[in-house]
Amino acid sequence: MNLADTGFVIIASTLVWFMTPGLAFFYGGLVSKRNVINTMLSVFYITGIAILLWVAVGYELSLNGDLFGVIGQVHHFFLSDLSLGAVTTAKIPTGVYVLFQMMFAIITPALFVGAVVGRMHFKFLTCFIVLWSLLVYYPLVHLIWSPHGLLAGLGVLDFAGGTVIHINAGITALTLSAFLGRRTDEHITPYNRPWVLLGTAILWIGWYGFNAGSALGVNQAAMTAALTTSVGAAAALVTWMCLDIWQTGHPTLIGTCTGALCGLVGITPATGYVTSFGAACIGVAATLTSYWFISKIKPRLGIDDTLDAFGCHGVAGIVGSILTGVFASKQVAPDIAHAGLAYGGGWQLLLIQLVGTAIVIVLVGAMVSLITVVLKQFVSIRVSPAAEKMGLDYSEHDEPVDETVAASWARGTYVSQNPDEFKGQLHGFDPQPRRENR
Structure with missing residues (x-):
C-alpha cells in the first residue's frame, strides 16, 4: 500500500462528497422561494440512499465480477467478507477505492434533480433513484470503468465521468422532463443569486477531487487533471x-457560473488525456454548444428542463466525450491506445468516442423511459396543479425556507391568492343567507 496515494484518494473522496451540498446551494439559489427546501433536500438526501445502496450491492454490481461485460456479480452483500484491506493495482486499499467510487454514486443522481424541481412527487423521486441506480448507473459504471466492460473493451475513454456521470445524468434529466410535462408557471425569480456563486465555488473545489482523484494517486495524471480542470x-x-x-x-452572475460549470463538465472525460490547449478548446466548445442549445434549441423542443440539467451536463458532457477523440495526446497519457485526431492519431479514437457516446445516450434514454413508464403505474409522478402553485416546500414538506415565507403562510397569502384551491377548507366560513324570523 502506498500511503501517499491512499491519503490522496481519501481527501479526493471528501472533496467529491463536498460537491453534493455545493450542488444543493447552486440549485437552491436558482429556484423560486416556494421550492428551495424541496430542491436542496432532494439533492442532499440522496447521500443516504446512495451510500446504503452502494455498500449493499452497488460496488459489486459495478466493479466486482462480470456478467457478459454489462454488469458485475454480488458476492459480498453489504461488503461482507470483502477484503477491504487488499491492495488494488493502483496501490491503494480496496476499501478506499470503494469509498471514492461511492461518492460518484451520490453526486450523479443529484445532478438530474435540477430538471424536475417544483413538480415531481418526492415519493416518486425516491423510488426512481433506487431503480435508476440498479438498472442504469451500476451497469454503466461496469460497461465503461470495469476492465471487463464492453465499452472499456471497445476503447472508449472516460477519465473521470463524462459518460458515466454527466451524459448519464443529462439524458436522464431530459427524459424525465419529457414525461413530467411543462410547469404551470415557467417564470422563476431565483431565490438567492449569491448561493449560486457559493455553490459554483464549492463545485469547482470539489471537482479537483472528482478529476484529479480519478488518477487514484499522486502522479502525473493527477497533476494533468488538476491543471486541465482549471483551464477548461x-x-x-x-x-x-x-x-x-x-x-x-x-x-x-448566473451566466458566468453556468459557463464555469459547463467547462468543468466538458473537461471531465478528457482531463487526464489532454494538454492545456486542448482543455481550453474543450471548455470553449462546451460553453458555445450549451449556450446555443439552451437559448435556441430548448425553446423549440417543448421540454421543460427546469434548471437546464441536460443543457449543461448532457450537452457539455457529450461535447467533452467526443472531443476527447480529437485532443487526447499520447505525450500527456502514454498508456492510451490511440492519440486524438489533432495529435496524429487519425480518426480511430474519434470514431470510438462517437460510438461510445451514442451507445450511452440510447441506453440511458431507453432504460429511463422504461423505469418511468412502469413506476408511474404505481406511484404518482407529478404533484397536483394546486400543490405546484403553492410550492413543494409547503405541499411536500410543510417547511418554509425563511421567516418571510413562513409569515406569508401564516397570514394566509396562499389562501388569498388561490381561493379556489382552498374552497373546501373555507366553505364552512362562507357567509350564510339570513333567515327570516317566523
Whole structure:
C-alpha cells in the first residue's frame, strides 16, 4: 500500500462528497422561494440512499465480477467478507477505492434533480433513484470503468465521468422532463443569486477531487487533471461571460457560473488525456454548444428542463466525450491506445468516442423511459396543479425556507391568492343567507 496515494484518494473522496451540498446551494439559489427546501433536500438526501445502496450491492454490481461485460456479480452483500484491506493495482486499499467510487454514486443522481424541481412527487423521486441506480448507473459504471466492460473493451475513454456521470445524468434529466410535462408557471425569480456563486465555488473545489482523484494517486495524471480542470473551467467561464455581453449587453452572475460549470463538465472525460490547449478548446466548445442549445434549441423542443440539467451536463458532457477523440495526446497519457485526431492519431479514437457516446445516450434514454413508464403505474409522478402553485416546500414538506415565507403562510397569502384551491377548507366560513324570523 502506498500511503501517499491512499491519503490522496481519501481527501479526493471528501472533496467529491463536498460537491453534493455545493450542488444543493447552486440549485437552491436558482429556484423560486416556494421550492428551495424541496430542491436542496432532494439533492442532499440522496447521500443516504446512495451510500446504503452502494455498500449493499452497488460496488459489486459495478466493479466486482462480470456478467457478459454489462454488469458485475454480488458476492459480498453489504461488503461482507470483502477484503477491504487488499491492495488494488493502483496501490491503494480496496476499501478506499470503494469509498471514492461511492461518492460518484451520490453526486450523479443529484445532478438530474435540477430538471424536475417544483413538480415531481418526492415519493416518486425516491423510488426512481433506487431503480435508476440498479438498472442504469451500476451497469454503466461496469460497461465503461470495469476492465471487463464492453465499452472499456471497445476503447472508449472516460477519465473521470463524462459518460458515466454527466451524459448519464443529462439524458436522464431530459427524459424525465419529457414525461413530467411543462410547469404551470415557467417564470422563476431565483431565490438567492449569491448561493449560486457559493455553490459554483464549492463545485469547482470539489471537482479537483472528482478529476484529479480519478488518477487514484499522486502522479502525473493527477497533476494533468488538476491543471486541465482549471483551464477548461476558466475558458468556459470567460466564453459564457462574453456571450452574455454580446447577447444582452452585460455580464451576469448566473451566466458566468453556468459557463464555469459547463467547462468543468466538458473537461471531465478528457482531463487526464489532454494538454492545456486542448482543455481550453474543450471548455470553449462546451460553453458555445450549451449556450446555443439552451437559448435556441430548448425553446423549440417543448421540454421543460427546469434548471437546464441536460443543457449543461448532457450537452457539455457529450461535447467533452467526443472531443476527447480529437485532443487526447499520447505525450500527456502514454498508456492510451490511440492519440486524438489533432495529435496524429487519425480518426480511430474519434470514431470510438462517437460510438461510445451514442451507445450511452440510447441506453440511458431507453432504460429511463422504461423505469418511468412502469413506476408511474404505481406511484404518482407529478404533484397536483394546486400543490405546484403553492410550492413543494409547503405541499411536500410543510417547511418554509425563511421567516418571510413562513409569515406569508401564516397570514394566509396562499389562501388569498388561490381561493379556489382552498374552497373546501373555507366553505364552512362562507357567509350564510339570513333567515327570516317566523
